[in-house]
Amino acid sequence: MNRSTFFTFRRIWLQARPFWGQIVLLFFLSLLATPIALLKPYAVKLVIDSAFGHEPLPVFIRFFFAEGYKFSFTAIIFAAAALVIITALAENLLMLVNWVLTTYTGEKLVLHFRTRLFNHLQRLSLAYHDTAGTSDSLYRLQWDTTGIRTLLLGNVAPLFSSFLTLFAMVGVIFFINVPLAIIAVSVIPPLFLLIRYSSSKLKKNWEQVKDKESRALSVLQEVLTSLRVVKAFGQEDGEEERFVRQSDTAVKEQIKVAWMAASFYLIVGLVFAIATALFIYLGARYVQQGKMTLGELTLMLAYLTQFFAPLQNISKIITDIQASMASIERVYALLDKEKEVKETSHAAHLLTAKGSFRFQQVSFGYAPQKQTLSGLSFEIRPGDRVGIMGSTGSGKSTLIGLLMRFYDPALGQIVLDGKDIRDYKLVDYRKQFSLVLQEPVLFSTSIYENIKYGKPEATETEIVEAAKAANAHEFILRCKEGYHTLVGERGMQLSGGERQRISIARAFIKNAPVLILDEPTSSLDVKTEAQIMEAMERLMKGRTTFMITHRLDTLKSCNVVLHLEKGQLVEAVRDGGSDFVEEKKKEFAFSA
Numbered sequence: 001m002n003r004s005t006f007f008t009f010r011r012i013w014l015q016a017r018p019f020w021g022q023i024v025l026l027f028f029l030s031l032l033a034t035p036i037a038l039l040k041p042y043a044v045k046l047v048i049d050s051a052f053g054h055e056p057l058p059v060f061i062r063f064f065f066a067e068g069y070k071f072s073f074t075a076i077i078f079a080a081a082a083l084v085i086i087t088a089l090a091e092n093l094l095m096l097v098n099w100v101l102t103t104y105t106g107e108k109l110v111l112h113f114r115t116r117l118f119n120h121l122q123r124l125s126l127a128y129h130d131t132a133g134t135s136d137s138l139y140r141l142q143w144d145t146t147g148i149r150t151l152l153l154g155n156v157a158p159l160f161s162s163f164l165t166l167f168a169m170v171g172v173i174f175f176i177n178v179p180l181a182i183i184a185v186s187v188i189p190p191l192f193l194l195i196r197y198s199s200s201k202l203k204k205n206w207e208q209v210k211d212k213e214s215r216a217l218s219v220l221q222e223v224l225t226s227l228r229v230v231k232a233f234g235q236e237d238g239e240e241e242r243f244v245r246q247s248d249t250a251v252k253e254q255i256k257v258a259w260m261a262a263s264f265y266l267i268v269g270l271v272f273a274i275a276t277a278l279f280i281y282l283g284a285r286y287v288q289q290g291k292m293t294l295g296e297l298t299l300m301l302a303y304l305t306q307f308f309a310p311l312q313n314i315s316k317i318i319t320d321i322q323a324s325m326a327s328i329e330r331v332y333a334l335l336d337k338e339k340e341v342k343e344t345s346h347a348a349h350l351l352t353a354k355g356s357f358r359f360q361q362v363s364f365g366y367a368p369q370k371q372t373l374s375g376l377s378f379e380i381r382p383g384d385r386v387g388i389m390g391s392t393g394s395g396k397s398t399l400i401g402l403l404m405r406f407y408d409p410a411l412g413q414i415v416l417d418g419k420d421i422r423d424y425k426l427v428d429y430r431k432q433f434s435l436v437l438q439e440p441v442l443f444s445t446s447i448y449e450n451i452k453y454g455k456p457e458a459t460e461t462e463i464v465e466a467a468k469a470a471n472a473h474e475f476i477l478r479c480k481e482g483y484h485t486l487v488g489e490r491g492m493q494l495s496g497g498e499r500q501r502i503s504i505a506r507a508f509i510k511n512a513p514v515l516i517l518d519e520p521t522s523s524l525d526v527k528t529e530a531q532i533m534e535a536m537e538r539l540m541k542g543r544t545t546f547m548i549t550h551r552l553d554t555l556k557s558c559n560v561v562l563h564l565e566k567g568q569l570v571e572a573v574r575d576g577g578s579d580f581v582e583e584k585k586k587e588f589a590f591s592a
């Protein structure tokens with residue numbers, strides 16, 4: 001085991017801390033399997049050597065019989081039959097307890113690991129998610145996390161008990177016959193060399209399989225979440241082909257792994273067969289020469305199979321461990337990704353901000369070599385209504401991303417109420433914002449729950465008030481189940497205007513001092529837009545508002561206008577909104 005594998009094992013063991021008790025108990029239960037395995041073939045030896053032959057009964061069986069019955073034929077075959085039943089009963093009882101405890105511990109272990117990853121994923125920066133995409137994270141969350149169950153319960157615990165059974169078997173067969181035992185044990189060194197060689201290769205292949213499978217899943221996810229576009233462009237067959245192509249590469253990798261594992265087992269089987277052949281040849285000679293009884297040979301042969309069983313188990317488990325380790329390492333690779341926006345050690349609590357912002361020479365780029373925003377400086381007072389305009393790709397959404405601390409500036413600083421925003425607790429800071437997007441995001445639950453999302457402790461009266469303020473109450477009452485109507489995945493069962501009104505109600509109920517509006521009416525018809533603008537006017541009152549818009553008329557209601565081009569602030573106008581807009585209108589008419 002190299003250093004990094006050892007380190008990963010240590011992390012896994014620490015991760016499983018709440019379940020140490022159960023894991024250790026499972027381990028002890030598995031130890032009971034060894035004496036049972038040793039007792040199982042003993043009944044046949046009793047019948048051959050003691051019932052038909054003249055060997056005395058072993059002490060531990062003689063103990064159960066009255067003096068006169070110790071050597072009778074009936075007593076011996078009765079003892080053999082009883083031994084079969086008792087060992088079978090013990091074996092099955094053990095299996096039952098093992099099964100239940102393994103399922104319980106395994107499911108809890110995975111859930112615990114999955115929750116930790118989910119928690120981390122939600123806090124990873126948007127920059128990470130934008131680059132990695134959701135399906136890879138989903139695959140790691142759903143499939144790779146199960147590696148911890150397979151490793152600790154399906155691999156490591158059985159590995160220990162297999163080793164113990166192996167040692168016990170070695171002891172027993174050496175006790176019965178030394179030369180035969182040497183033949184049996186001679187398979188161990190070549191077997192371990194083989195395991196060492198193939199397990200490192202298998203691990204690399206398993207990593208490839210996981211990677212390819214996660215890519216195939218990403219095609220599925222992309223298509224299922226964009227079905228409208230796929231259907232509209234009649235691309236169903238094309239997408240199917242893309243899915244099959246991606247899945248095919250995963251299948252090819254799987255086949256490679258299967259080939260490697262199967263060839264490995266083939267060689268292992270061959271090694272065992274050669275040892276067994278030698279064993280039978282020598283054993284038969286010993287019986288012929290009277291050096292051992294037939295019962296002993298039968299018992300040795302049974303032990304030989306039982307000696308090979310843990311060895312076979314060990315080789316299988318060590319190769320299986322590679323798959324679990326590949327999965328777990330993928331999970332840890334995600335857990336090790338630093339949350340990009342971090343609080344400073346002295347981050348302060350913030351209850352309700354006044355809402356004044358200052359950008360000081362702020363620069364930012366998604367990639368280190370390319371600046372998306374450069375040297376932005378401006379000042380916003382509490383209650384300002386800030387319109388952000390600029391051509392597409394000029395950096396408006398990026399500016400909002402920085403404002404909400406989805407990203408941190410590479411240079412410069414953003415100050416809220418006189419303090420760098422990095423010096424506030426992140427949770428408190430984000431509570432200062434309400435967000436209304438062009439494409440409102442709703443969750444697949446009821447209208448009621450979607451509004452409540454803005455304030456989980458809200459009462460029913462507050463929810464209805466918020467809906468009224470958002471001009472949403474009437475349409476909600478017209479829905480079949482009123483506030484308890486389900487909105488479908490991402491709110492798809494509602495119209496764009498209805499979704500927007502719910503998202504405004506959600507912003508109302510949050511009652512945050514800063515409001516972000518990202519072109520909230522640009523995808524609506526004129527009548528709906530008027531109703532929504534009216535609700536929005538109410539929402540903006542008394543809050544610092546940042547509004548991204550391409551519409552010059554919307555800018556008229558703003559007292560500050562920021563004009564971005566190519567990541568730079570080309571104009572910042574205060575209290576000249578109308579004149580500025582008229583000027584721009586002329587400019588655009590001229591350039592058109």
Ligand SMILES: Nc1ncnc2c1ncn2[C@@H]1O[C@H](COP(=O)(O)OP(=O)(O)OP(=O)(O)O)[C@@H](O)[C@H]1O
Pocket residue numbers: 127130366367372390391392393394395396397398399
């Ligand atoms: N997650 C991202 N990773 C890398 N580059 C990005 C990312 N998001 C945006 N960009 C790039 O940053 C630049 C500014 O994008 P941004 O979305 O801020 O512009 P915008 O002004 O809001 O555009 P639009 O009006 O079209 O929405 C663009 O060149 C864009 O390609």
